[in-house]
Amino acid sequence: MDEGDLYDGIRAQFPLSFGKQSKTLTPLEAIHRATRRQEASSPNPSSSSELRNLNSLKHPKNDEFSQVARNPNYLPEQKNPNFKREEQMESKIHVSEHEGLQNLDGGDGEDDDDGVMIGPPRPSDLEESESDEEDENTYRIPLSNEIVLKGHTKVVSALAVDHTGSRVLSGSYDYTVRMYDFQGMNSRLSSFRQLEPFEGHQVRSLSWSPTADRFLCVTGSAQAKIYDRDGLTLGEFVKGDMYIRDLKNTKGHITGLTCGEWHPSEKQTVLTSSEDGSLRTWDVSDFKSQKLVIKPKLARPARIPVTTCAWDREGQCIVGGIGDGSIQLWNLKPGWGSRPDIYVEKGHTDDITGLKFSSDGKILFSRSTDGTLKVWDLRQIKKPVHVFADLPNNYAHTNVELSPDEELFFTGTSVERDGKSGGMLCFYDRKKLELVSRVGISPTCSVVRCAWHPKLNQVFATVGDKKQGGTHILYDPSLSEKGALVCVARAPRKKSIDDFEVKPAIHNPHALPLFRDQPSRKRQREKSLKDPIKSQRPDLPVTGPGFGGRVGSTKGSLLTQYLLKEGGLIKETWMEEDPREAILKYADVAAKDPKFIAPAYAETQPEPVFAESDSDEEEK
Known part of the structure; x- marks a missing residue:
């Protein structure tokens, strides 16, 4: 077996990301710098950290090495609890351009140009620096x-x-x-x-x-x-x-x-x-x-x-x-x-x-x-x-x-x-x-x-x-x-190739054209029968005048009768007839041939007496 095939066979047992060098993690300083507020991001030249950075730029040697040279008891921030106090001490150190020596400024307004002072700063300087820091962080409100x-x-x-x-x-x-x-x-x-x-x-x-x-x-x-x-x-x-x-x-x-x-x-x-x-x-x-x-x-x-x-x-x-x-x-x-x-x-x-x-x-x-x-x-x-x-x-x-x-x-x-x-x-x-x-x-x-x-x-x-x-x-x-x-x-966790999941396509056998039944036309026929245009259904009989866009009546009404009524040749008398008189026309027929309620009360009910019409008196 070839060595290349052997390598491919072994490599196939591991994910594609195996053996690759991972990217370096983003430092916390860069992360917090991204979330820094605009109001709090303005530079503060009086802060001790920036003064330390300025002093490190002035010093010709490396940052940590120069601090060890200036202070043999120097320790990182995690090991030395007095790191902030030493930081304030470092802010007082100035590098002389001519002599290359480290001088300490007195803090009381007097400069010592002749002599060189080596050692901790004066107590007055230390107290002033601590008081300034306390004034800045008196309430310790987290706002940065x-x-x-x-x-x-x-x-x-x-x-x-x-x-x-x-x-x-x-x-x-x-x-x-x-x-x-x-x-x-x-x-x-x-x-x-x-x-x-x-x-x-x-x-x-x-x-x-x-x-x-x-x-x-x-x-x-x-x-x-x-x-x-x-x-x-x-x-x-x-x-x-x-x-x-x-x-x-x-x-x-x-x-x-x-x-x-x-x-x-x-x-x-x-x-x-x-x-x-x-x-x-x-x-x-x-x-x-x-x-x-x-x-x-x-x-x-x-x-x-x-x-x-x-x-x-x-x-x-x-x-x-x-x-x-x-x-x-x-x-x-x-x-x-x-x-x-x-x-x-x-x-x-x-x-x-x-x-x-x-x-x-x-x-x-x-x-x-x-x-x-x-x-x-x-x-x-x-x-x-x-x-x-x-x-x-x-x-x-x-x-x-x-x-x-x-x-x-x-x-x-x-x-x-x-x-x-x-x-x-x-x-x-x-x-x-x-x-x-x-x-x-x-x-x-x-x-x-x-x-x-x-x-x-x-x-x-x-x-x-x-x-x-x-x-x-x-x-x-x-x-x-x-x-x-x-x-x-x-x-956030990045997606790798191992997270990729292929969704298989599932085919129903009856969904394939080979096994699909012919579509039924029963519903289409029922739907077309209900449509009067497709089924060519004749018009239903009209139940009243003007119903459905058509005129006339169901009892043999013709177009000629409709035109004669509209022209005035055929008059409708029921419009001018008195309703009371129209009802009384059927009084004799109802008395001779009662059909509904009258036969049950024929022996017990009195005879109805109708009032006479007073239309003639009103005309007089």
Whole structure:
């Protein structure tokens, strides 16, 4: 056997890609450079990394070798935890063009041209560099890079990230919920499941359970649904009777829901609010019964919707935003009633869209469609601590959130018709109560929901309008962990020749012309018989004058009779005859020869007496 044939025989047992050199993987720096935000991509000459690159260009030797020569204790970034501090030290090093020596600049404005100083920088220089870095990264907001989770066709009105940071839920006005998994998602950023909880109802709120094994879905219908982690329906809560006036006697909500949130610690309790003017708590183990019904305090008896609701961190307090602009707070305790413990009559001048407690339960943040964000101290609730205005809000689901360390609180803004700025995230300092930064998210779409995940250290913001919707994720490769960093670095799997599948052509034996029966013409004949033109069927007899486009009558009517009638030669007398007289002509015949009803009542009924015609008297 020839050696070439032997090689081909052995080679045929392996796929075509066997033995080929794979392409080098794209470095993470290039991947994150592609997702870098335009606002954050502007060069910052004061950054230590760029100064290090400039110094390495000035030095005649290699980069790593020169650093070892300058500092014998040099180690890479992974092994030396003080790498950043050494980086700052390197930024102070300058290369002398004449002597070729390394000098250190004092930092206090005095230059040492005569002497050469070798060693660590002065303490004042080190403190200044550290203070500058702290000023730049005081709040550590991850804003350098950005990715977008797309898929919705309208504004994204609901957002939920589980506590582990592996799965993201987004609900939209297009009636769907999309589920994203960072661990199984590649750089295409596509969802692995799509749900439609209620046909024709917008998704208004999503909330994970404390154990992240289930989530609550609130839509515009009167019934909330519970799904498991994979998107399978576990059940839906019962609907109440809309004809019962007292809401405490109904089994559930009777109109559309507005908001819902899972209990922060109890995995069996959820809270919902509705347009029927009530808040209810439910037991997830029993979908047919509710635990508690809360009716807000109103100035006059009516049904004013509850626009939003929230738990505090301990789950012992419930707050609700009422449609009349009031904020009401209830403490859950034994012997509890519907009367609110804290009542703010005129919290906002319009609908309240978002409420958020601080972790200590002393501060409350409220967001409204009147374009304001208010900070309340629950110990002195008569008036807000601070009011932030000029925050346009056109959506009923715009919320307010806190940073993981609760030094910042932030919210989104909507796009105005005449405004030049798009949807933004506004960050505020909680202690100083002042604006820290405005981050532009979308130039044409409004920012509705926002979140800052503590484990991932990534900021989520949902945007959209009538034509598109998406979830923007802001992260920083040096500050964030997992989440977007995992899926962006995972390239989509390329199709190989082994994935090619030939679809065989299956031929039915009776479909071949050889075995095919001759087509039956029975149906064609039946169809042609029903067609009056093809069958040449004669005209059917006419049942009345002018029927079917023909004139005359069935009893021997001829064309000559029709023409004589039209010409006036044959007169129709029945048109001028009195109807009463025409009926009385047959009275004698009916009396002599009764056929139908008259014979049965001939012996018992009196004789009919007809009134005489008074037509002659009227003529006189």
